[in-house]
Amino acid sequence: MGSSSSISSAHLLRLYDRFESLDRDNRGCLSPDDFEALGGLAMNPIGGRIMEAFFSSGQDTVDFSSFVRILAHFRPTDRNRNKEGAQQELPSSRTRKLKFAFQLYDMDRDGKISREELLQVLRAMLGLQVTEEQLQSIAERAIQEADLDKDDAISFDEFKKSLEKTDIDTKMSVSFLK
């Protein structure tokens, strides 16, 4: 784990306790069922996708170092103060967080959010009352707004650009992971 993602040892200990309590069969690694057993995650509309992010490299178990590595994405970052005294986020941590969010959309890992992928996420997050046409038009509008090179998909750079005014750091940090 690199220096930018180092977590204090007290927190690591807690994470390890948590890892052990999640690992119900005491195998030293987590399987999809351990994730499924978490009620909150099961009721999360994108719970499955979050799980996918942990198992991304083709394996079906997560060991402790991968667990921590992924959770380290969500550390709140120390902000730099530039000369004017205003606070800025570290660009690399912001990119990492955005990359994580991007991968929640981009399930086939081709580097682009296609219309179908966007539709899937929208369907997961919206209630059943929304009709298919409404979903289509929402997705259409979203792609129209963000797609600058007109390839009918949102690439990572376009994704970053559409969120340039949003404060990702506060939105995607777990404060106690400092």
Place this chain on the structure above:
Amino acid sequence: MLNDVTEDQKNNLPVFTMNYPRIQIPFEITLWVLLASFAKIGFHVYHKITIWVPESCLLISIGLIVGAIMHSVHEEPPAVLTSNVFFLYMLPLIVLESGYFMPTRPFFENIGTVFWFAVVGTLWNSIGIGISLFAICQIPAFGVQDINLQENLLFSAIISAVDPVAVLNVFEDVSVNEQLYIVVFGECLFNDAVTVVLYNMFSFVAEMPVVEPVDVFIGVARFFIVGLGGMAFGILFGFVAAFTTRFTSKVREIEPLFVFMYSYLAYLVAELFAISSIMAIITCALTMKYYVEENVSQRSCTTIRHVIKMVASISETLIFFFLGVVTITTDHEWNWGYILFTLLFAFVWRGLGILVLTQIINPFRTIPFNMKDQFGLAYGGLRGAVSFALAFTLPDTIGRKQLFVTATIAVILFTVFLQGISIRPLIEFINVRRTNRNLETINVEIHCRLMEHTMAGIEDLCGQWSRFYWKDKFMKFNNRILRKILIRDGRAESSIVALYKKLELQNAMEILDTASGNIKLLMTKKFLAADLRNIHDILSKNMYKIRERTVAYRGKHALPNDSQTREILIRRHATIRRSLRPRSFQSSVSYLAQFICIILINYLFCWEHDHETLSEVAYPSQRSRFGKPARSSSSKAMIPLHRLGTLEEVPSTDVLNEESSSTGQGVFRTNSSYSDSRVPHPRRLYSLFDDNNSEL
């Protein structure tokens, strides 16, 4: 002599008699309860009313009408609203409901603020109002010079009990932030306790001719003993109740009874020792809930929730109804000066109190309260049931009892009607101005919601942490010791039973699969401003809220709504199915294999199971622990596992893998084409589940 005998024999067996006095009391109670309930039904006939006018207003109005009718026929209202009836029968139910449905995690995170506002705020209010009214009493023009300081304090303690039930509904609809909601909720709950304690103290003091400083000091000490003692009793009874439910697996029908009896017992024992019974019953409910809901069956859980809601609702309805009736039928003593100043002071002191207290506590909070929140807190200080009951049951030794009753009723009516009706437009006005300024792009809205859901998921993964050392200690203690003692069979449940439930959703999944049809290629069309607003509307109304709001925000009078949970779970399993194909061979096959072996197990074994078990396994509505379902099904689910060995030979083409990745499940790998040949089976199987699924 012969005539006497025939006279006696004339007393024949009567054919038809009426004996009203015998049934009078239960009959009248039943009629009153029914009348109040009809009123509640009537309100919802026209939906718009309940949005603009809080329910308490409507109930009081109906009570006023009934009171007017009774007054015109010179009837007296039933003398049921005595001190005993209110404090022993009605109040515990209301408080139990509030305690039981308190969202625990936000509550404990904000516990300091809640107690600050409840205790210090109520003290501030009552002392402030009491002293100002005493000052007013000195003015001879109002003619109330005979009210001394103690009686003023008593009166002000009565009217400082805030009951913002109506306001909570408005807050929920306007999506006020969770912190504000929980502070208002908690404050309402605990200041009932504080008010009752103050009332008892001041009524005792009011009877003493002279008050010495020693008495004040003793009063303060008593205050703490009463509060902490109540909590201790509550926790004790809560643990005993949890322990009892560990052994109730054979007597499922009376499980809900334990919850009620133990809470009521906590209340009564606390009353016995004259310590705060409200604190006792609240802490009992809070403690009990966590452990009991893991031990009892699904049905008992639903029953408990339902019954608590029902009796609390009736209790509150009756109180407001009586308020209306009594307003007309009591002899009032009206005193313009006293009453108007009471109204003024109640309002002013509440506002001041909130302002000052917020300034002091804001630095200690992670999310400070802004002016809008403070306005909501201050303006939402309606008075309600508890104030009325306390005033009505004042001892007759107080000289000006009628004046106090009249003043209390006036304050309640004023706040409930005026503030209750006007708070919604005011809050919407303030809110609307803020959101109109920055209309974000659709992208940002969608991505931000996605990120919020992500963070909720990650926080769930990390578990419930806090910066607080003691909370972590407690959680460790809880996991290691308490859970072993208080929860039956603390082992983690096999996820086969969890899969049972997933399969029951199969029907709904099929429907959804056909609904998510083909993707039409839309021509790039121009989006007008109206379309954009439409889209924003759709997004803001239909996007799922984050999980805390799902659980906590249903407002006081509604049962928790689990349709959102169901939709999410249905959708998630549709996604799992769809994502099975592109995923890696082994993991997708393992999922399929589990599904398939469940289907086979169901097919072979569940014919013998009675439907009782199956419906127990039905949808986990409130239970967020998806992997730990109802206990009764567990023992039966364990049996099929042993037969798995014989099933291994059944599939035609299979690649058996000896290494089982998860113990106790007997996962075996098969060719993915296997799944297609098995598709007819689920259909036949699910006719079994039809009567259960019809509830979905």
